[in-house]
Amino acid sequence: MKRILAVLLASMMLLGLLAGCGSDNGTNSNGEGGTSNGSADVPKEDLSQVTTRATEMLGFTLADKQEIRSVYSGEVSTLNYLTTTSTGEFGLCANFIDSLVDYDQYGVMVPGLAESWDISDDGLTYTFHIRENATWVTWKGEYYANVTADDFVAGLEYVLDRANGSTSAGFAYPVIKNAKAYYMQELTDFSQVGVKAVDEHTLVYTLEEPCPYFLSLTSYMCFWPVCRAFLEEVGDDFGTYNDCILYCGAYIFSEFEPQVRKVRTKNPTYWDIENVHITKITSTYNKEAAAVSPDLYLRGEITSLDVPSSLLQDWMNDPEKKDMIRPSSLSFYSYFYCLNFDPHFSEDYEPENWKKAVNTTSFRRCLFYALDRHGALMTVDPYDPDHIIINTFTPPDFVAMDGSDFVNIGGMAKYTNDENNLFNPDLALELKEQAIADLTAKGVTFPIKILMPYNGGATWGNRCQVIKQQMESLLGSDFIEVCFEAYSSSFLDSTRRCGNYAMQECNEEATFADPDTFSMMFDEDNNFSFFYACEEVDENGKNLFDVYMEKLNYAKSQTTDLSERYKAFADAEAYLLDNAIAIPFGLGVLGAGYTSSHTNPFEGAWSPLGVSNERYKYSYVYNETMNSEQYYKLQEQWEKDKIAALQAAGQ
Secondary structure: OOHHHHHHHHHHOOOOOOOOOOOOOOOOOOOOOOEOOOOOOOOOOOOOOOOOHHHHHHOOOEOOOOEEEEEEOOOOOOOOOOOOOOHHHHHHHOOOOOOOEEEOOOOOEEEOOEEEEEEOOOOOEEEEEEOOOOEEEOOOOOEEEEOOHHHHHHHHHHHHOHHHOOOOHHHOOOOEOOHHHHHOOOOOOHHHOOEEEEEOOEEEEEEOOOOOOHHHHOOOHHHOOOOHHHHHHHHHHOOOOHHHOOEOOOEEEEEEEOOOEEEEEEOOOOOOHHHOOOOEEEEEEOOOHHHHHHHHHHOOOOOEEEOOHHHHHHHHHOHHHHOOOEEOOEEEEEEEEEEOOOOOOOHHHOHHHHHHHHOOHHHHHHHHHHOOHHHHHOOOOOOOHHHOEOOOOOOOOOOEEOOEEHHHOHHHHHHHOOOOOOOOHHHHHHHHHHHHHHHHHOOOOOOEEEEOOEEOOHHHHHHHHHHHHHHHHHHOOOOEEEEOOEEOOOHHHHHHOOOOOOEEEEEEEOOOOOOHHHHHHHOOOOOOOOHHHOOOEOOOOOEHHHHHHHHHHHHHHOOOOHHHHHHHHHHHHHHHHHOOOEEEEEEEEOOOOEEEEOOOOOOOOOOOOOOHHHOOOOOOOEOOOOOHHHHHHHHHHHHHHHHHHHHHHOO
């Protein structure tokens, strides 16, 4: 049994002291269980001269104690950052381990453990120069070794060893030369894998083929370092407890008592310590954390709160509490409504009739402009649904070229700049008349049944009801009939993956910093949009899907000229939008819909993917909390600052 599990059981049974992996006995100076930090002293930062956007624009004041306090109910099962992809676990480890390349407050790619890097002209070789002032320390803040190039070789070798069960290996083995062959055990000599430590501070990756977004992948944990000597020392115990890993990031896991307390303290030897302002992060276990958090927050015992949906209306109706909360930050989960070109559902819903309809551009565009996103997203955020709406499949602020947001490039701009969020009743009705003529000529019968399954749950079910009422009211129940069914289990297998729907809410997340990550939703390998089954041809007699793939393949082929690459991907996505192949909808929300916090969400490291967003680096703690008006004011300024920062960095 893994040691962490034994620790958890011991904690729950209130048994004695916990032994560490090393020579330390795992007790603190008071003889209490758990491992705690008794030696890492960090000089107190002088905040008297510090100014931030929050202090300048909102009049906020910095807290004397730069500390964060929270409660939690779910315990981590491992600290082995080379194997886990659990959100809670990599959220912890992101503050313990640095990556080769990182992101700053504006999403600018900046040096991490690599102080610089070179890319070969053919895009196949990446050479990283490891900084000489980065060190490994123990949970006590004691020096163990310098970070070297071989640490990254050791990390990838561990990840690609299938016996270790890494769940992040899939980010690495398609990209690095011979990595997949080694992972699949077709190759047994790791020296043939495309990663080499030329010397202590020179690391070289060789890729299978040019990968313009490779730098963004290095922020994933599968590319993180591990000290080879320490790994050999602790063996199978690596990552089972806080004294069984080393630290090269901004924080040390100085105290860890499972189901009692987790304490992260500022790493006094961190190479970039001047950008680490929060000195301590304390999380206290409470199995009823969700229920007790609001009261604890109001009493000042914790510094952040995701406002439960059950309390949101009460807080919104209370002037004092309303002034304490703001919208939660948005994720890069893109939500959209797929229109199924390969229907496999009950004859009750007339799949052949739907197939004729969906292969008609005027009909798809009619639905495209008839969907009221504002009304539908009231089920998610009844107070400000518009901040969730997106008009493209690729989310805003995802990637940029020369300081320009990708969604503002080429033909996509007209959709991004649509002030009505694409909902256009007049145009929808105009398209309806054209659609009736086109569909009648194909022998389509009316009303067209639109099967819209949803996963069992009140919010999604309510949204389906809203969409049915809204679209049928606008277009007429004699033209369309929205039908929906609830599924409580095996939803993806029962609906999306087998084509058991006509129109369905789907989502996709970013996996790498490149427009290609969202284009794959509609390519030939996609398992839920079924665009490849499209039978419609354009005015030149070319199949719509074939045209899209020509555009997409051209975009993919642009591996050195990133400006041309982004323009080509924008052209491909604009083609999808112009032809209403699917309907953009909204962004996912991180946590609850509304948050109260003593930190500024536009201050910490920012990235559309990887783990940079989980880091506390750059952030401060304030005496005040932010309301919605202040949130949007800072967001507007942050977006301006971000454009300027990206342009200055040439990104």
